[in-house]
Amino acid sequence: MSSSVPENVHRRRWVILGVLMLSLLIVVLDNSILNVAMRTIAQPAPTGLGASQSELEWAINSYTLVFAGLLFTAGLLGDRFGRKRVLLFGLVVFGLGSVFAALATTPGQLVAFRAVMGFGGAFVMPSTLAILVNVFERDEQPKAIGLWAGGVGLGIAIGPVTGGVLLEHFWWGSVFLVNVPVVLVALAAMLLAVPDSRDPDPGRLDPVGVLLSVAGLVLLVYGIITGGRLADFTDPEVLLTAGGGVVVLAAFVLHERRSDHPAIDVGYFKNPAFSAAVAAIALVFFALMGVTFFAVFYMQSVRGFSALEAGLLMMPLAAAQLIFAPRARLVVDRFGAKAVCTGGMLLVAAGMAAFLLFGRTTPIWALEVVFFLQGAAMAHIMPPATVSIMQSLPREKAGSGSAVNNTFRQVGGAMGVAVLGSLLSARYREGIEDRLERLPLPEGVRHAAGESIEGTLAVAARLGPAGRELVDPAKNAFIEAMHVTVVGSAAVALLGALVVAVWLPGRQPGADGDAAGPPEQDITKPPVGAGR
Template sequence: MTSPAAAPDRRIPEHVHRRRWVILGVLILSLLIVVLDNSILNVAIKTISTPAPTGLGATQSELEWAINAYTLVFAGLLFTAGLLGDRLGRKRTLLGGLAVFGIGSALAAFSGTPAELIGFRAVMGLGAAFVMPATLAVLMNVFERDEQPKAIGIWAGGVGLAIAIGPVTGGLLLDHFWWGSVFLVNVPIVLTALALMLWLVPDSRDPDPGRIDPVGVVLSVAGLVLLVYGIIKGGQLADFTDPVVLSSIGAGLAVLAAFVVLEKRSTHPSIDMAYFRNKVFSASIAAIALVFFALMGVTFFAVFYTQSVRGYSPLETGLLMLPLAAAQMIFAPRARLLVDRFGNRATTTGGMLLLAAMLGAFAVLDADTPIWILEVVFFLMGAGMANIMTPVSVVIMQTLPREKAGSASALSNTFRQVGGALGIAILGSVLSTAYRTHIEDELVLLPPGLRHAAGESIEATLGAAARLGPRGDALVGPANDAFLHAMHVTASWGAGVAVLGAIVVALFLPGRGPEPGGDGKEEELVPTGAQDATDSADSADVTRKRG
């Protein structure tokens, strides 16, 4: 607790400082619905892939788009949303984002086709883009610098709570209601968050906000959509030399290259490339992208492993994922203690290597592997994540000054979402290609017109087998074997990406470093030296002495 003598050093108004922890709780509730939605969807994707009336009969590529429509709109608008929050006020953008997210959730619940679901998920992504950066920006403006690492750790723990609640809630809803209930459940949470936000959360804004860059926003979203479309289409066809695939990927890369050139030359860029002159900042952003690339790509197939191969229900699948969430809730708020003792570099590198090992462990899971082994893998994955996300989030948020908190948060979340979207697209395509290659010879039982569609995923094969009646039983075993083979290949790719992330943070993140002067001054917008960034990230060691 801050002593009376230290009170004059505070730049947070006293009435806000007194209720800062309650405000943090409201921010976590707002964050919950953004994360909750994806974690609920994780256990529902198998149900949505089944034919009507149980589901929508979505193919694997449509399922990937149901996830990525949300993610790409979210990622493409995050930085602009952060700038709008800095300009218009973080509280306003939070309220508006929550309202749009709630409307999108209600519409998604009553989708009649996979295409409608994809469209309404994009609306949800639009709302979420205004919620996520604003929560962290408000946090940075209601907590003093010495309490920010602890507050960010609790904020990150809220992500773990959402991951815990989501699959179990989704499983319960799917056991008792139709698939759309996993989206409709967001509505009462949104209404509660809106009421508490209006009552408790103060507004804040940047006194010198950046200008909005509509051309940059359009280019970034278009480039990402074209790139991801080409990658998913390549996996669907199991042919990355197809002209449509090559032209989509090439066009996406060209548009993204044009976006980077425009941002460098623009006087009001969507993403200020000057931030990336700092190697520590760039490494932290890259670490977030690589973590979520590997994690989202691998966990996408975990639901099919537990439900299709192992035969667990959606609720049981949700319960199986609890160790991952529990580990994040336990370790995220305590990660700062490891940073204090070992430094950012050692803590984050250790977390990356642990995550890589656990992703690699999926490559040895089989149809009859004892389920407790999967539980240990999930728990250690969560522990690794907690000791990555908290340290790098603190480094990123404390590298930029307080008034740029919206921009810093938006950048962090943009790269997290882009990394996750590319992970689902690329590793999902690896999964599809490996599965089709392994199952093709077994599909001779099917009519020629059904073979291509049946080879896209294990659910497609099992659905085709069910239509054949008793003759289709011969496909069940080969389908399981082909999926396990594809899962092992994909997990190895994911582990390799996580190892790459470990190398990046080991080379560029600051260690413990010498103690900074502790004068409490903000860093410059983009520190020019590595030691400046080290001081920024490790300033909690000294500033805590103020209390």
């Protein structure tokens, strides 16, 4: 074993990984739990909070906005002040935000406390990966990152199941309060088992760069969210905010290139192993998050499954990731990261295209097979791409690398939900508009009914027998809109395959296992990862 990781840390590295995965799981799981609780929170008190559609959207978006905006800054702070300290801080804030969210009495309070949870989550996510890189030797990092990526998939998939079980037995706030005991266990385990690490020579602070990154990311993500909410990306508000975000981020890049103490060395993006892997993660999450968004409506609104049943039906997605992600390194050893990631992207595209065959009576086992294949594809994209990113950087910059990885993943996912969601909404409205115009509905009600299949079915239920003629057309219109949307998802996945195939480095001549290509880092540098 090299001297870059102290012996006492090396011996307990797998215990440390388990603690890091617990911290990661609670943050990822909570987001997917909330999707199940939306319908309950919309109901009047005391069952829910009587939240409107806009308030429900902001309960999700306030978290996303703060989380994405601060990921990069949180990674930098971890490198400078210690990743363990930053992670502990994030867990405490996330836990407190969960308590207050569970006890919220108005939709406005829920939105505010979700933002607090997003603030805490931003300090947890990049620190877990940065600590992992500093407690595992380079040759074991692919296996450890595979398990880490499997934890992300597990959290996304079991969230709806957990939320469904909680909502069947407790009030809506239980989906947040369940975080608290897990956070307490994670805090205790972190204090006992996990060492601290930081950049031994962080240099001077770059407050201008930090402020530009936060402002640019917040504006960009806000514009994306607004475009999805309005289903119109040409709206002036969208163009001003998203466009302003792009301009500010361009100013951030220029500032970093000219600064003698940059927050991040943008020269890293000149390395194909880094930039192609970052692009691959953004594109695959763009495609998959959009599909997850409409798959929930397909299962519940079209096929009639409950929230809990829909969550259980998505379990193959998690099972495949748990099975294949830790073993992805073995496939990479044999074929190289370029071939494995390209194949994974092509499999994602094929999974999207398979939805073109799905209708109202498609056997449910076919959906399960597609979910399993998509999970297997993700398991062969995320680990090698993440390894490529993290091993392209010096170990002392692990927080920055992790933050870039997670920022592109989050922004890609937000764009997927917004762009594909607005495409789905627009095509659905086209398909159902004629039917709605035949009914004597007020203009406001007709507009709300055309926004989504849920809106149409809600109006149909209120109309009683007269609304029954809306049910079948609504389901047919959704199926047609879904088919159009999956073509967009498949196209994005194919673009990702092209990016990886062209730019991600292939196997080096004589290489045995490290397909990403960057050379071994200099282990004569000051050791990072010792418990301090």
